[in-house]
Amino acid sequence: MKEYLEALEKENPSYSVPKNISLTDPQSRWTAATGERAFYAYSTNYLIDIDNNIIVDVEPTPSVRTAEVESTQTMIERVEERFDIKPNRLIGDTAYGSAPMLEWLVKDKEIEPHIPVWDKSVNKPDLFSNAAFIWDKDSGCYRCPGGKTLLSRRRNFRNLRTGITKANTIIYRSSQLDCGTCQLKEQCCPNSLFRKIARSIYEESRDVARVIAQTPEYQQSRKDRKKVEVLFAHLKRILKLDRLRLRGLSGARDEFLMAATVQNLRRLAKLKYKPPDCRIAVPI
Ligand code: SF4
Incomplete structure (x- = not known):
């Protein structure tokens, strides 16, 4: 029991405390992510070489979105360390498009993020969206559609403040005087x-992802992403891995690793195998 609890503490990072805890496998998470009835589960996360459809690394996590996204960083660093290879681009869905993740990819790893930017700002249809405000890099302020500036601070404080909020943002505000006389106020x-x-x-890295999203290469990446879904479907439908036999995250790791190995072997066999020419020449 002591060993079990120690392993649990070691392997369970500080994700939010779940409402439901399994009495037989406390490391698993109660999830309804599949859209069916909720159940306790682990997630298998793959790093895939899209060109050859080969699984390069596997990382199990409890079924928590944050953990699944973080596992990408673990896998990229592990593959770089073990095989000295690093992807040129990373394809993922919006969950991977959080600002810190994009910053890590662009600035730390120099990997192109082919990922939609996760944008929580709500744009109302009749009003100017944030995109209508132009960022002026040299002066560090926004310029509004009326040509006025939005600043992060309008007076000097004795003690310099960073102005960074808990959500890792800096708030830029227009002047009340400018807006009071502006003809565009109703739309703004x-x-x-x-x-x-x-x-x-991390807006600079988010901008890099936005620019990539306009390219034909990004459109290709969106198509390539289907290959990942096929592998997961194959895992459930063909390999029937819809239930784990072992308990705990370490048990899930063993089973997921084994399943990924089987998938890779099947794929390698297909890449290697060329059917012999069976056509029999009939003399005329
Ligand atoms: S209302 Fe203010 S922020 Fe909006 S366009 Fe006019 S001056 Fe600029």
Whole structure:
């Protein structure tokens, strides 16, 4: 029991405390992610070489979105360390498009993020969206559609403040005086005295992902992403891995690793195997 609890503590990082805990496998997570009835589960996360459809690394996690996204960093670093290879681009869905993740890919690893940017700002249809405000890199401020500036601070404080919020953003505000006389106010901030824009401290990396999203290569990446889904479907339908036999995260690791190995062997066999020419020549 002591060993079990120690392993549990070691392997379970500080994700939010779950509402339901399995009495037989406390490391698993109660999830309804499949859209069917909820159940306790682990997730298998793959790093795939898209060109050859080969699984390069596997990382099991409890079924928590944060853990699944973090596992990508673990796998990229492990593959780099073990095989000295690093992807040129990383394809993923919006869950992987959080600002810190994009920053890590672009700035730390120099990997192209072929990932949609996770944007929580709500754009109302009749109002100017945040995209209508142009970022002026040299002066470090936004320029609004009316040509005025939005600043992060309008007076000097004795003690310099970073102005970074808990959500890792800096708030830029327009001047109340400018907005009060502006003809565009109804389309901009009809219910407030001025306009606010929250800029992520990782916005440069988010912009890199936005630029990539406009390219034909990104469209190709979206198509390539289907290959990943096929592997997971294959795991359930063909290999029938819809139930784990071993308990705990380490048990899930063993089973997921084994399943991925089987999938790779099947794939390698297909890549290697060329059917012999069986056509029999009949003399005329
Ligand atoms: S309302 Fe204010 S922020 Fe909006 S366009 Fe006019 S001056 Fe710029």
